[in-house]
Amino acid sequence: MKETIRRLPDAELEVMQAVWACEPPVARTDIETIVGQTHPMAVTTLLTLLTRLVEKKFLSVAKEGRRSLYTPLVTRHDYLASQSRRFIDKVCGGSLSAFASALCDSGLEKEELRQLRDLLERGQL
Amino acid sequence: MKETIRRLPDAELEVMQAVWACEPPVARTDIETIVGQTHPMAVTTLLTLLTRLVEKKFLSVAKEGRRSLYTPLVTRHDYLASQSRRFIDKVCGGSLSAFASALCDSGLEKEELRQLRDLLERGQL
């Protein structure tokens, strides 16, 4: 099991999602394209968020000429795993039945819930 | 399915959890006892958080003599359901397989994962 990974604020998480969606190292322009599709923001805003992610050790940065190239230091999988645990513990109070009940009433379709069960079964081989 | 419910900051969520654990309406002293077990804080801090929860319409408040009595306006179940959905959408990018994979690697025991599957199955009757 992994050490705890801090929860990122929404805006920073959106940027990380964009970074994770690319082959590293990633240039700002690529991140901008992806983030811009769902959450347009000023270039300087994006750069501020990238700087904060570097400070928080979620990204490393390297200069290539005038550009900065970013590389994830935390994998998407590790982040999701850590936050899933956090969610069960902090939000659901550690209760699996509360968690399951919440999922059943979360708006997922019956078919999606079945799919989730199957994935859980297969995943734990 | 319910309308979206805003995510509460950690401290406010802890207070809500304590409120939900009681029979409403709840006095500050009762909340203090519960919250204090895991997260001791000054009385005024707790009162500030309660005030913010009232402002955010998570609680209603009524005076009884010198005391204030608080009643949840959002049920724990609705909050968990809403936040579960939010987690899958925002954190897992809507991918159930990413979600399942994260759960499998979240540090839950194999036995707990099996239990979760069973709960999901039973829950969706």
Add this chain to the structure above:
DNA sequence: TATAATATACTACAACTGTAGAAAGTTGGT
């Protein structure tokens, strides 16, 4: 009824978050 006890309201403040303008550095092209 004066006072101690108790409860909440008001005020405060630093750190974090979302957002972006202004400034400054880098480079390709002419």
Add this chain to the structure above:
DNA sequence: ACCAACTTTCTACAGTTGTAGTATATTATA
């Protein structure tokens, strides 16, 4: 060598969050 284009860094600011001291209101009681 100069400029236009582009990139990042610096600075800024309002709103949120975590935390709590001070002031004020209420009440039981001696």
